[in-house]
Amino acid sequence: MSVLVGNSDFRPLPTNPTAKITGVHESLLQECEKDIIWYREHFVGKAHHNYLAVDSPRGPLAISLIHDASASTFKVLVRSTQGSERLTVAAQSVPNPWWRKAMGLLPTNESVMQTVSSNIPLQCLKHCKETSKSNLPNELLAMEERQVIRSYKFGLTYLGSGQATEEEMFSNKHEHTSQGFKQFLNFLGETIELKGWKGYRAGLDTQSNNTGTHSVYTKWQGYEVMFHVATMLPYAEKDRQQLERKRHVGNDIVVIVYQDTDTPYQLSTNTSHQNHIIAVVQPCGEGYKLCLAPKNGVPPFSPEMPEPPIFFKDAVSRDFFFHKLINGERACYKAPSFAPKISRTRQVLLTELATKFIK
Structure with a gap:
């Protein structure tokens, strides 16, 4: 044939x-399912940090960060219009001033994000805390589920x-x-x-x-x-x-x-x-x-x-x-025919989420 x-x-x-x-x-x-599993396994139910941006050079962003003490690593999940990045870095690789070490403090979240990626616009991010009326981790999961x-x-x-x-x-x-x-x-x-x-x-x-x-x-x-x-x-x-x-x-x-x-x-x-x-x-x-x-x-x-x-x-x-x-x-x-459409869908979902939680 x-x-x-x-x-x-x-x-x-x-x-x-x-x-x-x-x-x-x-x-x-699918990749978004892998992101969901990774976030559930390493972040959900544990104390971690979530950062959001409505507008940045990379468009709307949702970034989750956690210190995994058992593995001496930091894990970072970066969600953007282009998809998600699952990043891990050894804690000892993150710069930490001597005075923070002397006080038993971990590196700052900003230092962690700068270390795992040079493409994270720190100045545009807002640290978002959970409240009794909202559950940001669950809404992040729901956002990804909508794309499966x-x-x-x-x-x-x-x-x-x-x-x-x-x-x-x-x-x-x-x-x-x-x-x-x-x-x-x-x-x-x-x-x-x-x-x-x-x-x-x-x-x-x-x-x-x-x-x-x-x-x-x-x-x-x-x-x-x-x-x-x-x-x-x-x-x-x-x-x-x-x-x-x-x-x-x-x-x-x-x-x-x-x-x-x-x-x-x-x-x-x-x-x-x-x-x-x-x-x-x-x-x-x-x-x-x-x-x-x-x-x-x-x-x-x-x-x-x-x-x-x-x-x-x-x-x-x-x-x-x-x-x-x-x-x-x-x-x-x-x-090329579909990637921009997928990106626009993620942009809408990320923008809605960031707008809701950034006050």
Whole structure:
């Protein structure tokens, strides 16, 4: 199977002869979840310091600092619009005047912050103490929790024999798809009835069947995944472009293209600015061949693609496939199209928090 890149912004991912199809052996935690765990483990319930800034050269900030006497270290968590930094420094490395040492005093918090990072604007920070009416540590945790993504939506399209373009792809009716495609749907999840559906709906109508009657859904490793299956979305006889289908799949970051034959899919025909990873799946013996093509600007993401890039219909292969797609979407958040939006969200949350607690 080959993928024609042409003048497209997409590039096929390289494969690695030493890589293997494996289950999930590494943490699936998002970075903000790691920050939450670190703050809970080392700060919450212990005497520590919190500093806030509404406006600084780095934008709004929330900084937590604690002395870990058992490890003779200081730990600092710096939350900014660009993400969070978990910093640790040995207590003996922090400058401390002789007179403070003689009095048994620790280095000042300012000295600690200057030591762990030269990029902390001390002059803009305000030390915020907890009051009986507020609980800043819990609100810091709540802010991070709001940024944890626990549900994903992936586009899923079908390319029949001899088809190679996006327009042909969106024109397929579900009853005309192959048995292999329907088996692939079973591999991905369960076919659910949309009307009355109570789980994650990914923007699909669950009341009036306006977006079709059924879709494919699964729970995986604690996450909910809903697929926008193009052939299950409404088909309009007089609409050559099938805009209703494109409205959903075109807004998905990751799109799976199931391809029945060797006819290369022309990536250059993809017109969506939102789609950032195209995953082309083709039946291969008892399994599937996979080619992933991220858009330029998407950083590398694990797990590595094996050579040959073939996975089977077992649980381990399914874990590999979902792991790759979910990590791929997370990598896309760092691409130029999404990083500013993520940063703006954090800016709003940090500004609201700092404004509330700085009096």
